[in-house]
Amino acid sequence: MGSGGGLLGVVLAAVEPRWQVDCVDTVAKKASFIRQVAAELGLPNLRGLHARVETLDPAARRYQLITSRAFASLP
DSSP, X not given: OOOTTOHHHHHHHHHOTTSOEEEEESOHHHHHHHHHHHHHHTOTTEEEEESOXXXXXXXXXXXXXXXXXXXXXOO
């Protein structure tokens, strides 16, 4: 959540290829950059998602670990 430039997500995806890493950011350029990095580095387990965390469907994917750079409170 709030992935920024995706540094943490890229590192996690690179060192642990068994993990599916989703980097979520509301800024389209950041999500696009993460997708480009995933393609350039051959990391099929890394996704850049342009979304607000509040709009993600909890039934679509259950996350075992969530990290956040900066975040506001949710209701």
